[in-house]
Amino acid sequence: MNALVFQLRPFLQSKRARPGYVLVGALLLFLAVAVQNGAVPVNTSDWLSAIGLGEQQVSAGGAYVLWNIRLPRAVFSVLVGAALGLAGALTQGLFRNPLADPGLLGVSAGAACAAALTIVVFSGLNLPLPISWRVWLLPAAAFGGALSVCFTLDRIARWITPGSIAGLLLTGVALNALAAAVIGLCTYLATDEQLRSLSFWTLGSLAGGNWTLVGLLTFLLLIAWWRVRYLDRAMNALALGESAAAHVGVDVSHLRSHVILLVAVLAGFSVAWCGMIGFIGLIAPHLVRVWAGADQRQVVPLSMLMGGLLLLVADTLARTIAIPAEIPVGIFTALLGSPFFLLLLRGARGRIG
């Protein structure tokens, strides 16, 4: 631990670390704002009792809302945003293209497709599952869908266009279309009630956030972070092109499988519990690159912070703008994201290859 701190010290004091500090500060500030605002008002004593210092019990009123609903949800949205930002940064690095994101590969569509099939087709069959397991059925299906799309993608792309990243992208486009067709078919066949749960998956929501999921996702992000630390230098080399990366000693196909697996796990998890939340994975790395340069060693961690911040802001707005109603956050990210993205494109005109 000491060695790590010692290694990190020159970096933490350097100019390159500054965007990181700014983002962490903004994130903490907004976390406080997000937790403070909502349908149920909270005050200082609720805060105190939530962290175990006050006179009230945690189970009482505002403190309960604070500790069991709002705080886990806010933290969860930061983590999901970080996962999406990381998945986006990795995808863009892999495809050497600032317009790539996990949605483009069909990962999100694959997860939503599996969820749609589960809702419409498998709910008709009486599966011998205990009630307590049923909650996990849909996320598990979505997660499985995301993973299987990724592996199909990798297999097909290796088989049809071996070694080509453009081939991988085009295969992703084809799988995306296939998944969209299956979702369309499910929508067509669904009953009214099933349509409601289907729309959750296509619009996205963070309402399911709780401490269990926060723990699970933290664990996942830590593992992903550990893997990525060894990949980001090689990802930089990939910017030279696939053959030049191989010439300087990077095993491109090995790197590709690693990145695809990471993206599948990260995007799959977030779609499984939150539905399709667009634009975060696209915009977060983009913003970071404009701000702090294109070095993947910077882009990856900053994209996680930026993604977390963006999704926290979007979810807080979605939650509070029309109290007591709640707008699905996926609508919000797309609504704010697309004009913002166009502005970015205009600002970066001539610099995007």
Place this chain on the structure above:
Amino acid sequence: MLMKTSTQTRLIQLDSVGINLGASYFGSFTLQVAPGERIAILGPSGAGKSTLLKLMSREWKPATGQVLFNGKTLSSWSLPDLSRHRAILPQASDVAFGLQTDLVIGLGRVARIHDPKLMDIVEASASLAHAAHLLGQRFDTLSGGEQARIQLARVFAQLWDAHDGLILVDEPLAALDPGLQFDLLDSMDAYATARNHALVAILHDINQAMLGFDRLLLVKDGKLVADLPCTREAVPALESLYGISLSCVTDRQGSLVITPLRTSARRRAIDGAMA
């Protein structure tokens, strides 16, 4: 001892290596490169020069024959190990995302996990490639000639502390002005000489090949048609390679200057020969 000499005289060795690309077959190529040699590959467009280079660089796997690098089959080398002994300068290549030039040059050494002298090597390679003033800029804001210099510096950095390596170069000078062409050729020459690296370059300019290189590999229709030293005796082979007439003059410094004759002159020469 004898073993050592034999591997030292053959840095890379191609034994009847061939590859099918689409309907056409390229090969078979049989040749050897010794450490420190300067070899120019010449030939008309589409003759298979880049194919030969890609077979030597392991970018393409040969369908027939085998390539030995330092006495070991090329495909059995691990990529990081190989990257410490051979570097490749591509024809022209873009770099995604507008990375900083320092980072691009440093990427030549990405396969080394512990590389304490990285920053010094980056600076030294940049100044050798006449690119020191470009450090700290974004790669995508540079002109074509400046980008070529950064890519060359990246190759320099890759084999900076290696010896008896191999540098493969694919038409690096095509887009540059004549002054810069000579500067960069000189840098490459000095760099390779200091480290006894062999240099294999695809070139279009016959004079550059004759001035700075020891051997010519002439490639035509997917075949190696000649492998001969850079002397005046190579001129007839060059004439038949390109299907043109060449005029040879020895200039005041005593070096050979070769000028292709224009079509009208060529026609006259042919007519004269017929008459």
